[in-house]
Amino acid sequence: MNQASSSAYEQLRAAVAQLKVPEGVRAAAAAVPGDPRPGQIWRAVWDRVVEIVVVTAVDETSIRAIPVSLETRFHDSGTLLLPASASSLEQPLALWCSLGALLPWCVLDRQVSELSVSLDADGTPTPTATGYRYGSPISRPAAQAAEFRAVLADTMDLLAAAHWAPQGRGDLAVLLKLHGLGPADLIQRLNIQPPRALALLRAQTPLTPQEAALLAPVLGRAPDKVLSANPPLAERVVRELSRPARRVQIRRLAQLTGTTEDNARQQALLATLALAARQERPAEPDWPAWADRYFDVHLGQEGD
Incomplete structure (x- = not known):
């Protein structure tokens, strides 16, 4: 510093x-x-x-x-x-x-x-x-x-200028389809599980910077251009994982997993989006409850 x-x-x-x-x-x-x-x-x-x-x-x-x-x-x-x-x-x-x-x-x-x-x-x-x-x-x-x-x-x-949430214009699913990438391709290239591959293809979750770098060669675009195709995130989920109380949890998660705060926050985001994608969508998604569930499991204690 x-x-x-x-x-x-x-x-x-x-x-x-x-x-x-x-x-x-x-x-x-x-x-x-x-x-x-x-x-x-x-x-x-x-x-x-x-x-x-x-x-x-x-x-x-x-x-x-x-x-x-x-x-x-x-x-x-x-x-x-x-x-x-x-x-x-x-x-x-x-x-x-x-x-x-x-x-x-x-x-x-x-x-x-x-x-x-x-x-x-x-x-x-x-x-x-x-x-x-x-x-x-x-x-x-x-x-x-x-x-x-x-x-x-x-x-x-x-x-x-600080930011952590992946930003995008929302045409990731179209881009993947245009290059013939299906679930099996994403599973193999990104080393991810089938539910996440399907969520990417359905524009329910964003690519991480690391995943964008892996897909950049086959998509013929620079990694930042691939990231710009991510689906836009709901403002409330960005707010929920940006709250100061969540930062305390994210730092604990980073320590437990041996990663950076940014990576831990993105990990929490992707897991929260995955939980939301498996629910029957209500009129207003309960982002605090899904974030709490994730931190309860991974930190072994109540979220807030």
């Missing part, structure tokens, strides 16, 4: 280590993470990037988030400077509102605190908020504040 991208979190850890941590903060850090809510402060992690963010709005698979710094010496004219009383961390905070971005749920790792100041989605304090002030413009491009801001901006860009 490079020093710049993790500086905010390391500063937070150092500050918390010197505090008598309020019981509420301690409990939030120790508990299984819940779903994000506006006003919460989270640690966001993806690959080797770590940042502290405050959530200002939530939708089905993403959050609106603003980077948070304990280093209040650096700011620009859009930075909201909050007193120690504004959060359960009991430390002054700098909220870089001009760097707010839409981040996917999957980057959320652990809630660390909560604001007592109410903010709009863009970080503007609501009329009832008090005790805050805004920072000053950055004086020159070479100023330390400019460098600090640039690092935060790069980190937020990386977090915003």
